[in-house]
Amino acid sequence: MRVSVVVPNYNKERTLRDCLSAVYAQTPPPAEVIVVDDASTDRSRQIAAEFPCTLLAFDANRGVSAARNAGAGRAGGEVLFFVDSDIALAPGALAAAVRTLKAYPDCGVVQGIYDLHPLYDDGPVEAYKTLFEHFWRRRATGLTSTTMFALTAVPKEVFDLVGGFDERLRDAEDVEFGTRLPQRYTIRVSDEIVGRHDDVDRLRPYLSELFRRAVTYAGAVVATRWDRPTATSGEAPADRAPHQVDLGSVVGMVSSGLTVASVPLILLSPWWAALPVTLIGAAVVADRHLLAFALRHRGPRFLLYAAGLRWLTHLTEFLGMGIGVSGALLRRIRALGARPTTVESRR
Incomplete structure (x- = not known):
């Protein structure tokens, strides 16, 4: 399977070089790497130019959903691997994703976990956030019902069938994507796909991000199920069962x-x-x-x-x-x- 890596980026000059270095260090390497810069105002584009990747640059900030969709639209591989620009993949992450997709032909999404330690240790808030994310994702190893796209592989035909990300959403867009995944496809978490994440490290931004995501999640995922249409032809992706409640x-x-x-x-x-x-x-x-x-x-x-x-x-x-x-x-x-x-x- 040819793997196209899609890296959405917005003002991540601190971590982008680490992210791309880890991607190009994968064995076997990806068929292509597409960086979608969402109108960054820092040195992100200059850093991306240091690597043999395809750079798509937005003139105006459009959000992570639009960035991922643009990268997927340009990709030519059979598998799309999405990795955020503040994550450095562990060696073998791409190979593990391909193995999982081959081992489970019904797998529509396979996602990885965060390493227990952050990419940069910037204090107790980040230590807590990283520990929680590692615990939560590792606990979900195997079959799951929620999609998270920080480090995730999807067969391109499945991505196209779902219709990509809702570009109106800037938070919880990855969870909403999973609600439109056809029921016949499974969602898996693999602890062989690991990345070190440079997470939020201050209390106010952390709580602000958490609040925004909760508001969006409630409207885009919870409330939309009130009007969820019933399945018709069997090909419609709207019949996804609700993900399990924690x-x-x-x-x-x-x-x-x-x-x-x-x-x-x-x-x-x-x-x-x-x-x-x-x-x-x-x-x-x-x-x-x-x-x-x-x-x-x-x-x-x-x-x-x-x-x-x-x-x-x-x-x-x-x-x-x-x-x-x-x-x-x-x-x-x-x-x-x-x-x-x-x-x-x-x-």
């Missing part, structure tokens, strides 16, 4: 939101303090496996930090999901109210 995350999100809501009750009676304490305990229990993993790899001090940041993560996702679903419901109500009513004429 019960632990749901418990964590709900308990964190209720914790904040219940704090004012303490003013009525000190006995109400038992409620937020219980809710916090429920969140800890829901995340016990992740927290135990943090303890094993980072020690007790980091465990306390990770527990606090995990709770804050749940609260941010709770708020984002709530706003996203509420906005989708409001749009749905307005659309229903705007529909013209047909009055049957009487003879």
Whole structure:
């Protein structure tokens, strides 16, 4: 199988050279590498010019969905391997992706995992984010139901059948892609496809990114299932079954939101303090496996930090999901109210 590597990029001069060096170090090497620069204002294009890749340059920023679609449209390989420009692939990642696709002919998407250690260690926020992403992705090894495109291979014919990414989306676009994948194709996670990721390393940008993604996810993935059409011919990609719900995350999100809501009750009676304490305990229990993993790899001090940041993560996702679903419901109500009513004429 000929592999075309597609690298969407926006202002990643810090990591782009590492990313492309790792791609060209793969054995066997890819048939072609396509870098799609989404109107970067840094030295990204000069760095890409150091490599024998095809460079597609946008005049205006259009988002990662448009960048990936442009790269896929230019690609000539049977397999598209998407890797973000802030990830350096481990040796053998491309070969592992091809092996998986050959071993499972029904596999429509095979995605990798993040290394436990970041590409650059920039502090505790990034350490937590990388540890969580590694834990979550490695836990999903094998068959899964959610698509994440940071380091992912797709047969080109499958990508074309799905119709590419929704260019209206700048967050959660990869998850939304999976909702349109025909049911007959499976989604797999391989722990042989590994990349070191340079993740967000400051608290405010991390929470902001998390909030935006939750809002978009709620509107583009959760709410759209209310209007999901039924399957017809068998070729339509709209009949994808909903991906599995992570019960632990749901418990964590709900308990964190209720914790904040219940704090004012303490003013009525000190006995109400038992409620937020219980809710916090429920969140800890829901995340016990992740927290135990943090303890094993980072020690007790980091465990306390990770527990606090995990709770804050749940609260941010709770708020984002709530706003996203509420906005989708409001749009749905307005659309229903705007529909013209047909009055049957009487003879």
